[in-house]
Amino acid sequence: MARSGLVPLDQSKLSMGMLVSYATSAGATADDGAGRNSPYAEALAKRLRAPGEDVGLMLRRVRADVLQATGQRQRPEIVDNLNGPVILAGPVQPGPPGRVDDPRADDTALWAAVRDSNRADDFEAYLRRFPQGLYADLARIRLRVLQPSPEGRSFNVVNRTGMNLTALHAVRSPLGAQQEWGRSLLASNRPVRPDASYGVSPADGAGCRFDLRVVLADGRESVLLNQDICTRRELEMAAPPRPPIVPPHDPDEQPGATEIGRFKAWTAAAYVTRGQKTCYAFTDAAGNFEPKQNPVMLMVSHRPSARDTVLISAGYPFPAGAKVLVTIGATQVPFDTVGKTAAAQQGAAVVASMRNGPELRAAGAGPGNGEQVTYSFPLAGFAAAYEAISRSCPPSPQPAP
Known part of the structure; x- marks a missing residue:
């Protein structure tokens, strides 16, 4: 079924050194405006010839203009894969004699363009440009809100052993490798059934690497060490192989245990x-x-x-x-x-x-x-x-x- 609105570019296919500016967000339509140009085109024409201004900063000012002109209805988007600053309109024109340019002006202007954004990449772009900027701490706070750390998020342990799990241990690496498993997370009367999952919620600051141990109903154990729960939110525990029927070593032993x-x-x-x-x-x-x-x-x-x-x-x-x-x-x-x-x-x-x-x-x-x-x-x-x-x-x- 066809739908109206902007079709977003596949960002994985965006080459290094490219920048794409959309007039509006994915799935939305851009306003035509009441005048000769649309709000986006009018803002772009106004900002395009600003001398000595980086294109990323210029496009964020365009977005701020469009947001103001449309009452926040139209939200231009920017996909920035540039390797460094790009200036479209030549060098900065010298000011009048005796004037000293304020080095904080671009910092403040870019922050004004992104501060009300709900997109993490806007604040990442600000921090790339001004890692020690006037508003760097505020930008990092906004990033933590918009893009919370994967540490501390819950993950699931899935039982693929074919029988009930009677105990489950999840500890920070390398505690499991040191056999410091602590108490089981399971209540004694609440086993995890085959193909069921159990949610584990690590404490804040626990990190991404965990060791897991489960005990099967027949007493066997299955262990996974050094698992990255920040990139894998679901970990499957398989049954350990049963030991082969092999007699203890004896030089005179006969085959056929x-x-x-x-x-x-x-x-x-x-x-x-x-x-x-x-x-x-x-x-x-x-x-x-x-x-x-x-x-x-x-x-x-x-x-x-x-x-x-x-x-x-x-x-x-x-x-x-x-x-x-x-x-x-x-x-x-x-x-x-x-x-x-x-x-x-x-x-x-x-x-x-x-x-x-x-x-x-x-x-x-x-x-x-x-x-x-x-x-x-x-x-x-x-x-x-x-x-x-x-x-x-x-x-x-x-x-x-």
């Missing part, structure tokens, strides 16, 4: 080596690392030679003699490291704490330069997974005395 079951964040499995069955439960970590490069897993196994072996497989070698400090609730236990693994000395005691704790956190040397990192392992489902491997690999009967 068999899954026993999945219990929220934990998987129980078994494999057979030289006729001896090993059962184990494992989960993957959430933390400030790249899972594809450095898979980090927590495992508890029952082997024919040892039960309740608790290992953290880091996927990278620890420094010689390094310790990993494991925290479960109020309990802290140091793990010894050998190669790419960290192991508990008293596995049964660690398992007992794991069965009652919400999560296990492990702090130790990271990959590469050994900078300290912290990994968080969910314990939701561990008790059930542990029972499953204990049934599948029961303790060997004790010999009769």
Whole structure:
């Protein structure tokens, strides 16, 4: 359907060094006027030959004239992509002897032309011309009103995990990378359902970079770090990949691990080596690392030679003699490291704490330069997974005395 009025120029196609002046705003029609010329043409003819005047300033004076002549009905617009000042009517004519030009005159004239505008680009143009001008502070205040900072605006977290979210954390970067997530934003009885969104309203001055963490109903976690919420107002949280069914590293292992079951964040499995069955439960970590490069897993196994072996497989070698400090609730236990693994000395005691704790956190040397990192392992489902491997690999009967 056709419509009357000015069709605006696509500003993305405006080349550098160009300036376009419209007689009125987009979608509106310009007045013809009662005289020989329209209000815009009359103002332009009046101002066009002002000697030594920058074209941007001249056109803003034209707009002020048109606004006054039409009672604010007709609002000329300017798209300015010039690289510097452009003078159309030659140099400034010298004044009479003894006269000193006031350097504030252009400043005041341009401010008079833009001060009643509701367009942010007018005040940006003033500040480009007079960054330290008489009215620069007022121009910046108007800019903040017309073009508020994206900081502090709300953004949406969209649940694309396929199941309910039971916890959601949003903290300023790099707090998430440091595992300082704070309290969940969700009430305990108000999960975020699949494909639903949750609005987050940062505090004023919080900045643009945020870290996000969600906990799924099965206990798994999904993390996004260093997200720019000023340019992306909607962030989608996807489900983390489930860990593969791979037995712990053993030089003599035989292929063919068999899954026993999945219990929220934990998987129980078994494999057979030289006729001896090993059962184990494992989960993957959430933390400030790249899972594809450095898979980090927590495992508890029952082997024919040892039960309740608790290992953290880091996927990278620890420094010689390094310790990993494991925290479960109020309990802290140091793990010894050998190669790419960290192991508990008293596995049964660690398992007992794991069965009652919400999560296990492990702090130790990271990959590469050994900078300290912290990994968080969910314990939701561990008790059930542990029972499953204990049934599948029961303790060997004790010999009769």
